[in-house]
Amino acid sequence: MSVSVSIVDGPIADCAGAEPAAGTGVCLTFLGVVRPTEGEKSIVGLWYEAYQPMAENTLRQLCELACGRFSLLSVDLAHSRGFVPVGGTSLRIRVSSEHRAAAFEAMAWLIDCIKRDVPIWKSADFGSEGRRMMAAVPHQALPSVELTNQAVVVAVNISAGGIPKHPVSHALLTFEGLQGDQHDHEKHRRLDRAVSVQDIELLDEIRAEGYVVSPGTMGENVTVRGLGVQRLSPGERLRFESGAILELTAVRKPCFVLDAIDPRLKEAVVGRCGFMARVIAPGELRPGQKITVAATAETIVAGPS
Amino acid sequence: MNVRVLLFGPAAMAAGTDSVTVSAVGAATAGLVLAAIGEQFPTLRPFTRGGRLAVNANYADAATRVVAGDEVALISLVSGG
Numbered sequence: 142m143s144v145s146v147s148i149v150d151g152p153i154a155d156c157a158g159a160e161p162a163a164g165t166g167v168c169l170t171f172l173g174v175v176r177p178t179e180g181e182k183s184i185v186g187l188w189y190e191a192y193q194p195m196a197e198n199t200l201r202q203l204c205e206l207a208c209g210r211f212s213l214l215s216v217d218l219a220h221s222r223g224f225v226p227v228g229g230t231s232l233r234i235r236v237s238s239e240h241r242a243a244a245f246e247a248m249a250w251l252i253d254c255i256k257r258d259v260p261i262w263k264s265a266d267f268g269s270e271g272r273r274m275m276a277a278v279p280h281q282a283l284p285s286v287e288l289t290n291q292a293v294v295v296a297v298n299i300s301a302g303g304i305p306k307h308p309v310s311h312a313l314l315t316f317e318g319l320q321g322d323q324h325d326h327e328k329h330r331r332l333d334r335a336v337s338v339q340d341i342e343l344l345d346e347i348r349a350e351g352y353v354v355s356p357g358t359m360g361e362n363v364t365v366r367g368l369g370v371q372r373l374s375p376g377e378r379l380r381f382e383s384g385a386i387l388e389l390t391a392v393r394k395p396c397f398v399l400d401a402i403d404p405r406l407k408e409a410v411v412g413r414c415g416f417m418a419r420v421i422a423p424g425e426l427r428p429g430q431k432i433t434v435a436a437t438a439e440t441i442v443a444g445p446s
Numbered sequence: 447m448n449v450r451v452l453l454f455g456p457a458a459m460a461a462g463t464d465s466v467t468v469s470a471v472g473a474a475t476a477g478l479v480l481a482a483i484g485e486q487f488p489t490l491r492p493f494t495r496g497g498r499l500a501v502n503a504n505y506a507d508a509a510t511r512v513v514a515g516d517e518v519a520l521i522s523l524v525s526g527g
Binding site for chain 2: 173189190191192194195196198199220231232252255256257258259260261262263274275276277291367
């Protein structure tokens with residue numbers, strides 16, 4: 142999956158967006174255009190004010206969640222800030238997926254979430270009659286669970302063997318690992334290496350260095366945000382909302398398998414490619430689930446909460 | 447502890463400023479800071495009711511600890527898109 146997010150000054154000129162991802166069967170583009178009236182009155186345009194970098198963070202998190210939830214291949218999103226005249230494009234979203242149902246559902250979900258959760262405010266410009274803030278969209282309940290600074294699952298990834306692993310909408314965690322996930326090499330088929338866990342923040346960092354990586358491409362089973370798994374220690378346990386529990390066993394050592402992405406990668410990601418873990422309690426894993434950490438085995442009570 | 451809270455959009459317009467400083471007694475949490483904004487700045491009360499608090503550019507649960515150096519913002523109902 143690949144996610145691209147930008148906030149641009151003024152109207153969005155490039156209405157096509159990025160090229161669709163490999164394997165795409167459907168590519169759906171949404172353009173939000175400034176309409177000429179607000180209520181009954183004519184306007185000259187809209188002013189958008191954004192809280193950066195939170196607006197960018199939130200847009201990125203929502204796009205990642207959409208990828209996991211609807212098994213999208215890519216999302217490319219641009220939102221304006223500043224002045225956008227009537228007829229100008231202020232929001233462009235392009236999603237690609239294998240089939241159309243997922244693309245339509247994901248688009249509707251994303252737009253609803255953006256209007257509810259992204260810290261951007263708009264005001265209508267009535268020309269000589271001044272500006273007025275636009276009505277806000279109420280959100281139900283308090284923070285959307287997915288967007289708090291709580292640690293969450295971003296993607297659950299499996300493969301028929303080797304890399305890349307592909308994000309799926311959900312998977313059952315058993316003592317042997319994720320159901321449907323296979324390992325090519327004997328050394329990987331051990332209960333204390335049943336699954337691997339990777340911070341998406343580190344993937345973002347590695348991608349910024351020029352490597353083409355996204356959730357699953359380096360072979361991790363569970364991609365997480367807000368956890369900082371790399372800074373945890375062997376023996377620490379991760380508890381997922383479904384009741385599933387993992388125990389970290391060892392820092393994952395990058396090996397030659399990564400040469401398929403880039404021959405320099407296995408050196409570049411030492412200390413940045415996550416943890417191996419054993420399964421203490423089976424259960425379902427899916428994107429959006431909250432994760433809690435227990436420092437020692439004694440502080441966690443096995444079983445669903 | 448004093449907490450500087452960034453304001454945006456309609457909340458900033460109502461307050462006439464892009465930040466306010468609230469005082470919280472003892473260990474501050476996002477929930478306490480949100481309540482303190484409404485108590486100490488009555489003009490912001492309409493925005494704290496439907497609003498959420500962000501700590502370091504992420505939405506925060508009421509129980510999230512706020513410590514010195516954190517960037518705190520009041521996110522009143524948004525209207526992007």
